[in-house]
Amino acid sequence: MTATSTTLPLPDVASADLREWLSTMVLVRTFEEAADGLALRGKIPGGMHPAIGQEAVAVGAARALRSGDIVTGTHRSHHHALAKGMSPAGVLAELYGKAGGSNGGRGGSMHLADFDLGLWGSNGIVGGGLGIALGAALGAEVLGSEQISLGFFGDGGANTGRVWEFTNLAAIWSLPLVIVCENNLYAVETISERVTGGGDITARAAGFGLPAHQIDGQDVVAVHRAVRDAAEQARSGGGPTFLEVRTYRYKGHDSGQVIRYRTEDEVQRWRTSRDPIENFTARLTDAGVLTADEMSTIVEQARRMVDAAVAFAEESPWPDPCSAAENVSAWNASPGTSR
Amino acid sequence: MAGPLQRRRERERLERLARDFAVNAPNSATAGTGAEPEAQATYSTAYQAGMREEMIRDATIFVLGTDLYDRGGHFSQVKGLGPEFGADRVRDTPISEAAMVAAGVGAAMNGTRPVVDLNFIDFSYGAMDELVNQAAKVRYMWNRPVPLVVRATAGVAQGGAQHNNSLQSWFMGTPGLAVVFPSRPWDVKGLLKSALRGHDPVVFLMHKLLTGARGPVGGEDDVVPIGSARIVRPGRDVTLATYGYGVVLAEKAAAAVSGEGIDVEVIDLRTLAPLDVDTVAASVRRTGRALVLDEAPAVAGPAAEIAAAISDAAFWYLDQPVTRLTGRHSPIPHSPALIAGLLPDEAATVDALRRLARASGPEVAAS
Ligand SMILES: Cc1ncc(C[n+]2csc(CCOP(=O)(O)OP(=O)(O)O)c2C)c(N)n1
Numbered sequence: 270m271t272a273t274s275t276t277l278p279l280p281d282v283a284s285a286d287l288r289e290w291l292s293t294m295v296l297v298r299t300f301e302e303a304a305d306g307l308a309l310r311g312k313i314p315g316g317m318h319p320a321i322g323q324e325a326v327a328v329g330a331a332r333a334l335r336s337g338d339i340v341t342g343t344h345r346s347h348h349h350a351l352a353k354g355m356s357p358a359g360v361l362a363e364l365y366g367k368a369g370g371s372n373g374g375r376g377g378s379m380h381l382a383d384f385d386l387g388l389w390g391s392n393g394i395v396g397g398g399l400g401i402a403l404g405a406a407l408g409a410e411v412l413g414s415e416q417i418s419l420g421f422f423g424d425g426g427a428n429t430g431r432v433w434e435f436t437n438l439a440a441i442w443s444l445p446l447v448i449v450c451e452n453n454l455y456a457v458e459t460i461s462e463r464v465t466g467g468g469d470i471t472a473r474a475a476g477f478g479l480p481a482h483q484i485d486g487q488d489v490v491a492v493h494r495a496v497r498d499a500a501e502q503a504r505s506g507g508g509p510t511f512l513e514v515r516t517y518r519y520k521g522h523d524s525g526q527v528i529r530y531r532t533e534d535e536v537q538r539w540r541t542s543r544d545p546i547e548n549f550t551a552r553l554t555d556a557g558v559l560t561a562d563e564m565s566t567i568v569e570q571a572r573r574m575v576d577a578a579v580a581f582a583e584e585s586p587w588p589d590p591c592s593a594a595e596n597v598s599a600w601n602a603s604p605g606t607s608r
Numbered sequence: 609m610a611g612p613l614q615r616r617r618e619r620e621r622l623e624r625l626a627r628d629f630a631v632n633a634p635n636s637a638t639a640g641t642g643a644e645p646e647a648q649a650t651y652s653t654a655y656q657a658g659m660r661e662e663m664i665r666d667a668t669i670f671v672l673g674t675d676l677y678d679r680g681g682h683f684s685q686v687k688g689l690g691p692e693f694g695a696d697r698v699r700d701t702p703i704s705e706a707a708m709v710a711a712g713v714g715a716a717m718n719g720t721r722p723v724v725d726l727n728f729i730d731f732s733y734g735a736m737d738e739l740v741n742q743a744a745k746v747r748y749m750w751n752r753p754v755p756l757v758v759r760a761t762a763g764v765a766q767g768g769a770q771h772n773n774s775l776q777s778w779f780m781g782t783p784g785l786a787v788v789f790p791s792r793p794w795d796v797k798g799l800l801k802s803a804l805r806g807h808d809p810v811v812f813l814m815h816k817l818l819t820g821a822r823g824p825v826g827g828e829d830d831v832v833p834i835g836s837a838r839i840v841r842p843g844r845d846v847t848l849a850t851y852g853y854g855v856v857l858a859e860k861a862a863a864a865v866s867g868e869g870i871d872v873e874v875i876d877l878r879t880l881a882p883l884d885v886d887t888v889a890a891s892v893r894r895t896g897r898a899l900v901l902d903e904a905p906a907v908a909g910p911a912a913e914i915a916a917a918i919s920d921a922a923f924w925y926l927d928q929p930v931t932r933l934t935g936r937h938s939p940i941p942h943s944p945a946l947i948a949g950l951l952p953d954e955a956a957t958v959d960a961l962r963r964l965a966r967a968s969g970p971e972v973a974a975s
Contacts, residue, residue, distance in 0.1 A: 339718075375749055382750045389717065390750060394741050400706065401742065404714015404722075411670060411696070411720045418714075431737070434707035441702065597748050598808040600786040600834050600882055 280490055284558045290332055290489055291553060292567045294324040294546050297348045299571040300357050303579060304347065304364060308524035312582075313364045317378035318345040322519040325545035326451050327352035329492025330419060330514075333500055339387050339405045339418035341398035343451070345518075346391030349421060350381045353388040357578035362585045369585030389418075395456075396422050396429040399448065403435045406444040406503075417445040417503040419496065425456025427470045433477070436511065440479045443508035447499040448474070450513045451486065457522045458530045474511035486516030487545045490552075517543070649825040651818045654793035655685050655759075658800035659723070661828050663693055666721060669804060672699040672708055673725030682727045683761050683819050705734035709758065713743045713809075716756040721804055729760035729813060730773045743809040744784030753807035757800075762789070763815035763853055764903050764940055764951060772940035774904035779811045780881045780913065786810045786834050787881040791855035793823040795878050798832025810834065815852040837884035839891070843873035846965050847891040849914055850901035851877040854952075858901055861957035870965040880910055888914070889921035896927040897964050903951050906934040928967050933960045 279287065301319045308316050320327070327348035331340065342349040350360055355371055363370030364378050371383055379393035389405060392398035402420025409416040426432050427450055439446045450470055454461055462468055474481040480502075484495045492514055499510035517539045521528050553559035649657060663669045670693075671686055677700050680687025690698040701708050705726060712724040726732055732739060739758060746754045764772045779787045788803065788810060790796045796814065803810040840855060841862055850858045855876045862872035873891050877884065892898045898918050902911035915930040936950045952960075 372750060380749045382752075384750070384752060389714075390746075392742075394737055397710075397737060397742055400710025400738055401714045401717065403707065404711045404716070405718045406714070407711045407722075408715035408718025408720045411668065411715060412718070416718075431706040431710070434704040435710060437702060438704060438707040438711060596751060597783045598744075598786065599747075599753075599806060600808055600810075 279552065279556055279558070280493060286332070287553055287558055288563065288567070290328050290493075291546070291549055291559065292570065293328045293352055294489065294549065295567050296357065296571040296574060297324045297327065297351050298546060299568075299575045300351060300361070300578070301347060303575045304361065305520060305524045307361075307364075307579070313378070313524075314366050315377065316523050316525065317347075317364055318523050319520045320345050320348040320518060322539065322545070323451065323453060323486065323516045324348055325489035325549065326449075326486045326492055326514050326516050329489040330447075330449060330496045333493045333496035334387070334417070334419060337387060337416050338500070339389050339402060339416065341389045341402040341405075341418070341420045342381070342391035343398055343421050343423055343426070344379045344391060344393050344395070345423070346381060346421070347378070349391065350383075350388055353383070354386045355381065355383050355388060357574050358581040359383075361578040362582040365582045365585070366587070367582055367585035368588040369581060374588040396426040396432045396435075398422065399426070399432055399435050403439055403444065403446055406439065406446040406509075407442070409445055410442075415504060417447065417500055419447040419449060419500070421449050421451050423456060424450060424452040424454065424461040424465070424470065425459070426450070427452075427461075427473070428456075428464060433473075436474060436477050436479070436509075439509040440477045443506070445503035445506075446509040447496060447503060448509055448511045449496070450474075450511070451516060452513055453516050453518045455518070455522070455530065460530065471511070471513040474513070477511075479509050479511055481511040481513070484512050484514045486514035487543045487548065489545060489549050516545075647825050647827075648822055649793045649797075651790075651793050651796055651814065651821045651823075652684055654796040654825045655800060655814065656680075656687060656689065657825060658797035659686055659689060660692070662801060662804045663689070663697060665828075666804070668720040669723065670697040670699060670720065671723040671725055672701050672711065673727065674701055674703055675727070676700055676725060681725055683814070683816070685759070685761075685814070686725065705731050706738055709735035709738035709743070712756045712758070713738055713746070713754060716743075716754045716809075717746060717752055721755050721757075723757040723759055723804070726758060726760040728771055729762040729775045729811075730771050732758070732760060732775060739779075739785070739809070739811075740782050744782050747808060748784060754809050755804075755807050756809040757803045757812050758809065759812040759814070761816050761819075762813040763817060764935070764947065765816035766942075766944070767940075768942045769939035774909070774935065776813060776880050777904055777909045777913075780910055784809065785881060786879065787813065788834060788879045789813045789815070789852045790878055791815070791818065791852055791876050792821065793825045794830070795832050795838070795876075797825045798830050799834060799878065801829075801831045802834045805831065806834065813852070817853050818856070821856075832878065835879050835882040835884055837878055837887040838876045839887070840874040840876050841872065843871040843895065845871045845895055846897040846899060846961055847873045847875060847888065847895045848899045848901060848957075848961065849875045849877060849888050849891075849918075851880065851910075852903075854901045854903060857952065857954050857957050860954045861961055864954070864958050865961050865965070868962070870961060872961060877914070883914065883917060885917045885921055888918060892918055892922040893925040896925055898922075898926065898930045899933060899957075899960055899964050900930065901933050901952055901957060901960075903935045905937045906932060907937050909934060928964060931960060931964050933957060
């Protein structure tokens, strides 16, 4: 177990790539702020769970993987989806339930997927996505491919039994899996440290006999480094790694939630001193990788993309209700009788 | 080495099983018509043979579950395949049903063909989310195939309340899952082939009491389509629709009443989801009377769905209301005497057939 500090040097990555990380984080933030507002205006059926404050986790992790690698998300997954390369327009239209949505309105916020991009679904079942990542890793091993997979779950998920069944199987079979607990300290209204026996998720994981580390999730560089190392180990046959990435969500569990379980002070402390985007911006600026002009371009581009996404979602037609029960199973269309 | 006495005992045991459980040869219309007798197997060895043939045909097929490699599973269902195909293709797992099914779901989504063997379907409760919330919905949510087979032994035998759950109704009620429940070796192998050549999850249930049942099996390409029922025995007077061990009871009961001039058409549904309503309804339109035989509990069980489907598709042809003969709404007890009090048997089936065949007008068949 290692806690990683935020003073790591910038990674050995091209400056343009570092700026791309920042722009994706800014895009996620802009998208989430807009989506939160749209949810409050009733535009998003069923509401949704914003990950504002958690941008560094998604971007740091996704950029440490190859494009063919697999990521599975949680119910709070817009940041994972955008970091994996889904278009904001497709994601927002999906949240709207429109035909132009990335899944034609079938999935929605908790079931975003794009298999071509390696996004194997956000998942409405706490801990469920990790299972799909586990199986994908097994499939990759059986096929002898170089693909690895990464499964996200939350600190709430860390108290489900299935997460540990999955971790155990990945460990004993040495599967190419990166297990990421995105610990934002709360499960809906439940303060995780009050309901987590032993108090330490990383220590729990270490008991399964795999490397387990605690990482600063507000530092995109720290997340990137940890996931890159874990991915390398997985790809070279070294088996799974467990990462507990400590982060924080600024908003409630879902849009519009009235928050009584934490103080506004606490939120302000995270926002002012630990904001992943501000901190990374400062580091890039200090290192001479980013100018103020470039930063305004990044912010403007994000705003333009999100505005376009809103227009697209608004204008996109509704899916055809007649298609609602289609494509459930090929067996439904299987032939009648034989011998 | 088995001595002559043991060999004789074993032969006698198998003959006894064959007498008890023998199921008819395939319908003559499609059965092998050559002079060669068809290969015989037990229900369980038919499964092994089907797995072997398919594993040879398709290198992406593998099986995972507990106690498979050496023991061959609790019903010898994959006996011998471990040493034959190696530990990567016959994978022993810890007792982690959620992880087993999750591993199967993800691996299937990634282009392999896993068979998750749960030994007893009762253990699927521990993996219900992976089966029902994940496997069954992936195609719908994401248009991604999940060629997953979850095999388990089902049906009532010994073993008490927690090894005899009739979960078929739960899975029938899950959009996205196929549920098959063969009654004879031929269909075990043929349906397994369909399942392993398809693109969607299949819950593959095998009745415990049929484990040693013998009968012919098909060759490498004798595929039984999922969703196809089979007319086991044609008849004019009553349609008896059933599946699994019910087919054994149905055949005995039909034979018993044939001497009384009651000509029963026995249909083996073979697949519960999707149901082959066409075959059953066509039969009921000929006979005008329908008995659904099922050992699963009555309330919201498969028989309820089958009876409703018959009423929908053949109501105006019915001379009597559709009759259900099912297990009671109860868990399964330990004592054989108590089990007998819960389940339909041959005598109850005979009785139901007689009443149904003779009832006329408002004189309701079942009382
Ligand atoms: C199996 C299951 N139980 C309960 C829920 C309801 N639920 C949705 S999100 C959530 C909290 C999850 O907390 P955590 O895993 O920490 O993720 P976070 O919301 O913090 O991102 C709960 C209880 C669910 N979706 N799935």
